[in-house]
Amino acid sequence: MKSWTHLSALSIATLSLAAPAFADELTVYTALEEEEIAAYVDAAQKAMPDTEINVLRLSTGKLGARLLAEAGNPQADVIWGWAVSAMMDPQILDMLEPYAAKGVDVLPDTFRGGDGKWFAPIGYMGAFCVNTARLEEKGLPMPTSWADLENPAFEGEVLMPDPNSSGTGYLHVNAVLQSMGEEAGWAQLAAIDPNMAQYTSSGSKPCKSARVGEYTVGISLAFTAMQSIDEGYPLAMVFPEGGVGYELEASGLMASSDNKDAAKAFLDWTMSDEAIGLYQTYKALITVPGVDASKAAEAAGLPADISTILAEIDFVEAAQNQTAVKAAWKEKFGR
Structure with a gap:
């Protein structure tokens, strides 16, 4: 059962998928659109049934401000689908550690960081x-x-x-x-x-x-x-x-995470065939070679x-x- 909680004072929406019990808990920060977050997380939760995936959605600018405000005590395990031009802030990059998600090697170099700290299978x-x-x-x-x-x-x-x-x-x-x-x-x-x-x-x-x-x-x-x-x-x-x-929507692993196994598993999922199939429904820009746009995109004139x-x-x-x-x-x- 999905439940949305809106905190208007901070202009954020927290998505939580309830389940009887979880072995792990994962905190993910994102700037993806709410319409697509629900579909992605629903699928990711099924792929990771032992991990409770908590998502905090903020606009691009507010997400950056929150990360910097929390620099002394980071709360996120993963940054997911955030503008790469924002992620490349040196202060933000210092919070990330390199991780090569499974399947990321198919992405052209343009769509992943040379330092291994970010990758972007999608964009807008x-x-x-x-x-x-x-x-x-x-x-x-x-x-x-x-x-x-x-x-x-x-x-x-x-x-x-x-x-x-x-x-x-x-x-x-x-x-x-x-x-x-x-x-x-x-x-x-x-x-x-x-x-x-x-x-x-x-x-x-x-x-x-x-x-x-x-x-x-x-x-x-x-x-x-x-x-x-x-x-x-x-x-x-x-x-x-x-x-x-256009902008690339990049993801990366927070160096401060105390649940890196689950964080890596989630990042692996974002490069899975299942995730890429969902991207075709929601994204105009997919950087994974050989993936076509959706029928709706074609009908709209893309x-x-x-x-x-x-x-x-x-x-x-x-x-x-x-x-x-x-x-x-x-x-x-x-x-």
């Missing part, structure tokens, strides 16, 4: 979620690029995540800056700022607000767009010209070769510049 990518019904009602043109969102007709019709609290927000900002160059990138973000109705703390909220017709464009996640289209919402998934931002739409992202640069970029963004656009 950005997209514009455009409500086609509202677009037609208001007589607006379909946006296909960031520049299209400068149109004054979109005033108050666009939502975007705040990069200071959302990994999705940083993904988009970083892609604009890296693909356009810093000066042109900041100018582009400034040009669309007057049309922004709100900057949200959640990466999926802009798409969820757009799909129900509250706004026309939600700058958000491809995963949420695909899910929304599959559920019948009047939504189009648009990948902006010039390259869409190209067979997603490399044709991805921006060229330097994740080392993204990690190194993250603090400065977030500070600059807050100064320019924070509300």
Whole structure:
């Protein structure tokens, strides 16, 4: 029996799967979306019946802040599905120890740390979620690029995540800056700022607000767009010209864990055939060679070769510049 406990003061959700008795208990920190966590943990719990898997879900920024706040007394055994650009913070890497999960050797070097401290079989990518019904009602043109969102007709019709609290927000900002160059990138973000109705703390909220017709464009996640289209919402998934931002969702073993056997077993499961099969249901970006996207992804318009739409992202640069970029963004656009 699954039970969710929401602690609104910390904006977290703790997932716990109850069972009669467990030999071990595992604490996992993640920034994965709630919709997918439940499915993954349900399967992992069945694969590890003697281990109680407790999951703490936080947004990307809040997860990093919690880990740093707990540095003197770490509480997590595993970091699971967290933005690699956040995980590459030297203070975070110091908390991890190398571990080669079973099956990780199939991943190209780009998707695992050279020091063995992280690996990423999955990732997420950005997209514009455009409500086609509202677009037609208001007589607006379909946006296909960031520049299209400068149109004054979109005033108050666009939502975007705040990069200071959302990994999705940083993904988009970083892609604009890296693909356009810093000066042109900041100018582009400034040009669309007057049309922004709100900057949200959640990466999926802009798409969820757009799909129900509250706004026309939600700058958000491809995963949420695909899910929304599959559920019948009047939504189009648009990948902006010039390259869409993406992020790797990395996992690693906490050096401080006092239950490393269970932690390693869980990390092994995240690379299992069962886990990879589930990724096909939820992820637009799977780094395991030879794994196809889901039928829902294809139906929503995800190209067979997603490399044709991805921006060229330097994740080392993204990690190194993250603090400065977030500070600059807050100064320019924070509300």
